[in-house]
Amino acid sequence: MITILIAGAGASGMCAAITAARQGAHVILLEKNDIAGKKISMTGNGRCNITNEAMSASCYNLSAQGKMEGWLQRFGVAKTLEFMKSLGVVTQSEEGYIYPISGQAVTVQNAMIDEVVRLGVEYITGQQLKKITPVDDGGFEVKTTGGLYKADKVIIATGGLSGPKSTMSTGDSYYIAKSLGMNVTKTYPALVSLLSDDKDLPSKYGVRMMAGIRIKEIEDLYEYGEVQITSKGISGIPVLQLSGRVAQYMADNKGTVTAFLDFFPTYSDDDFTNMKKDIIEVSRGKTYIQVLDGISNHLIGLMILSRLGIKEDTVIDANSIDDLERVIDNYRNVRINIVATSDYASSQVTKGGVDLNDLTDDLESVHTPGVYVVGELADVDGRCGGYNLQWAFTSGYIAGMAAAGR
Known part of the structure; x- marks a missing residue:
């Protein structure tokens, strides 16, 4: 059985974990906070704007638009709604903005955590990613603040620089991506x-x-x-x-x-x-x-x-x-x-990140195959209104499927 380690249990990381586990992979999900999905609980003013019916590649930064169309075709609004349904989350549209019908972001957060646990994902909190080292005979050794792990594939979903106090997203993995040969474009606070x-x-x-x-x-x-x-x-x-x-x-x-x-x-x-x-x-x-x-x-x-x-x-x-x-x-x-x-403390998303030219269409590192980059860590930022959560789900699904060999 393939082992996939996912660093970061936000929307993209949990989506990747759920997707890979549903394909039969053994998944280790690490989160440095005491609970997964903290940023989910704060989105949409606490209501969680999951996605938007007016979805298109043009709603994202210029450097991402070329690839975004293909990514949204693989996992767009319709599949996001199917994914929510599979978690037991009922949604509703408010003039094209999609929310959980409960009106509470915690509904989505808890549903994703519950599915992670139900699928038998090895879910570990309080550990921060420190280093990823390719092993000569294949796979990776992953060092965290809590110890060492072995994995066949690694998905980095640790977020950008936005909300450092509330979500502890401090851009730690930009350095790790660089150490694995990936270029990181200059970052800026966005949605501020x-x-x-x-x-x-x-x-x-x-x-x-x-x-x-x-x-x-x-x-x-x-x-x-x-x-x-x-x-x-x-x-x-x-x-x-x-x-x-x-x-x-x-x-x-x-x-x-x-x-x-x-x-x-x-x-x-x-x-x-x-x-x-x-x-x-x-x-x-x-x-x-x-x-x-x-x-x-x-x-x-x-x-x-x-x-x-x-x-x-x-x-x-x-x-x-x-x-x-x-x-x-x-x-x-x-x-x-x-x-x-x-500043970043007030921003909802980070502009810039891992250069998309260094990632395949499956969001796998060109320089270090077997390592995937998803969510806000990549150089993708969208408009306010559900577009950034859509990217989190889209990227998590694509990487989760690819890492699981599907």
Whole structure:
């Protein structure tokens, strides 16, 4: 019987363990935390966004898209739902976002752990991977903080750098991958907030508004959705979606970028012009802030007026129309200076990792056959909305099957 050692019992590691054990392999699953699947329990705000019906290769980083299409054909959304069903997890779609019907991420976490135990996987917690050494007569010697293990195949599923305090994902295996001949691309925190040094951003609890956000320094980088603006910067799903590329651009260019917010992104130019005309017609005799409160959030209005040097209690008259029009135009071009992103402790995923050119289509190391790399450790990162968990399941399944010889 083939022995497969899997280091890391997150979503990808447990999926690999379950898949390989179902094929009859003897599986040893090691986890340095006291329990498997800690990151699963925190995904989707504690609800676990398992996958997304709007799944495609284009939802992943550019360097992964070429291979991702083939990988998703082998194990995509439909097979993920079948896998959940095999674990006894009932799912439901909420506008294309797939969650366990229980509404609790722990449902998925516990179901995977239960299946690992049911299949007789040798499940060991409290041990950290330290070294993988190929043995002359075949197989590998695996050193951990708890001892030495022998295995025919090894799957590394130890994650990236995201969430070091909560999940103990500290990027330990980047060094191990390098020692086995694999190249590791530069890493960055992704799915994070963008931080600003602007002193006039809304204070207190901040502001949530629908907006389009564009980073003009990076070609075609645009997102739309609910943006949260606070005194520290901007966040929200659209910000998370573009944060990885922003982090990479800022690190590579050692500079800042500017976020341009449009609070009327669904308006055509004609629609916006007509809206301005309607507002201006009823504006005389009102103060600027009274007019602006009718079209947007109060705090955003105060910020725009301050930036233009206009007092909020100034009364609008016939001579103020051009200024009022200029004020309203600013709602389509609010600039926020971005000086940094949140760090790995706040990030949901790591951008970068083991170079996919050093992995086969089965996620096996080209340089050290018999060693597989899955999940966040590989240079794959997806959009917010179930895409990174889908990659965890996809990569775990593919490696688990290949390592088991299927």
